[in-house]
Amino acid sequence: MVNLEIDRVSVRFALKGATVEAVNDVSLRIRPGECVALVGESGCGKTVLASALLGFLPGNAETSGSARLGDVELLEATDHELATTIRGRQIGLVPQSPASHLTPVRTARSQLAEAARVLGGDAAKAAERAGLEPEHLDRYPHELSGGMAQRVANALALVGDPWLLIADEPTTGLDRDLVDGLLDEFRRLVDDGHAVLLITHDLAAAHRIADRIAVMYAGRIVEVGPAHEVLDSARHPYSRGLANALPEREFLPIPGQPPLLTDLPDGCAFAPRCSRATAICEDRPVLTDDPHAVACHRPC
């Protein structure tokens, strides 16, 4: 078991006449036996970061910084190296919308058996661990409910026994009961010594299982710390606004809209929406270096 050390990773996409700064200077460490939730609204760069770790970025992407998994530098590894040693073996991916990720013309069993053969895992064990009954496995993807498709995706991600699981919005579209069941499954994996990076916009889900929450805004981590502290005593005005927007709290939106990733301000990207902003916010704040870190000149 090793750590994943993400160190100042940036990802840019070159478009005609514009550069999309999707991920900016992100540093994050994930240890075995730990669940870290990466929280932020859609379009803030969460999925791009996950894709960068697995070598799934499109051709027009430029990366900088370093993401080390033990001795392997993920950002510089060749596709062959990633395919034969990393994907499925050390890092498992639970993709967004599993139903559309499964091959529609093959049964769950046949897809799982293939993954088990290639990765050298045990299909039956993975299915059982993901909570699938044998009869579910003989179904085609269109015959699976959202919750079942999710479990098949989990089994596929787990069959190679990776130590790190990256789950990209795994709870979207599931009922609360299914969400809770799924999160409990992730938590069991973490308690068994695995690591989970949960990418989500669902603060309640993050709060339920994460040890630490990292809040991302406009491609940057603006706050990271113990889950309950980030949610209950947020220091960054954006995190505070997000927590206050929950229906069980104030249910009030943060005014304004996130900046375009092609046209980020030089200073704090949140300043235009922030009631606490002053002239000092025209300088970009740096993420502090403590257990509950924040990138803000005027934290709450």
Add this chain to the structure above:
Amino acid sequence: MLTGTDITAGYRSAVISGVSLTVRPGRTVGLAGPSGSGKSTLARVLALLHKPFSGTVEIDGETVTGFRFKAAQRTRIGVLFQQPRLSVDPRFTLRQAIAEPLGHQEVGELADLVMLTGDLLDRRPHEVSDGQLQRACLARALALNPRYLICDEMTTMLDASTTAALVGVIRAYQARTNAGVLAISHDATLLDRWADETVRLSAPPPR
């Protein structure tokens, strides 16, 4: 009043049977229930997008007779879906998407309502976030001033702040026009906060 009476509907077999539901002007009715309980099927029937096997739908006292594509009564009901990406033509800019029901390109007021700014309006769906696209879908749904708005898991893809913002836009529209809203969600906490009352569909019998 938007009323469904004794609705039995489904695809080959019935998903809901004998369900009745009323949405009064100015009110917000929540619709909850587990996966597969028929929430979306009921929404599609009330939105005149799906013909029930039996039962009647009435809009402000008029019985609905046609569930075909051009049902004249259709425009009195706006619909918002769970996945904005599947509900906007990928070739359209957001401006064109909002303008489609209007028949002209002056979308300024609608765009202001959902807080979409100029530059975003000229982007296509793949160039904006789910939250921004759902804002455009809400503007499109409100374009013809519907008497009723049906929101089928509208907030599933959205973060807490965007959810609160869109619910705020819908409440403001209701305050102005006295429209009725049917809000479907699996998030009980959200419905507690959003809806005046919540109807719960029970789990489907095992098949």
